[in-house]
Amino acid sequence: MLLDHKGVSYTVIDVDSAPELRQLMRDRANGSHTVPQIFIGNTHVGGCDDLFALERQGQLDTLLAETSQAIN
Known part of the structure; x- marks a missing residue:
């Protein structure tokens, strides 16, 4: 819901x-097995x-903006 809201x-x-x-995502998530x-x-x-x-912490919007800029 948070991402939808944004x-x-x-x-x-x-x-x-x-x-x-599942194994692919576990590997990508450094071994974490919980979802999401x-x-x-x-x-x-x-x-x-x-x-x-x-x-x-006020860091989510910054990370989203940086990622958006990297993609564009």
Whole structure:
């Protein structure tokens, strides 16, 4: 909901429906096996609590802006 509120587009990868993707995401998330695992660009944010922590710290908008600039 936070990303929706910010108008950020994102892709959901359902690792429950595609077990082969679960290991790929675990590797990409440095071994973390909980879901969701959130990435902004190539930056591994962590889980939902970590995303909200970035927002509380005022760092989420900065990370989103930096990623947006790197893509454009």
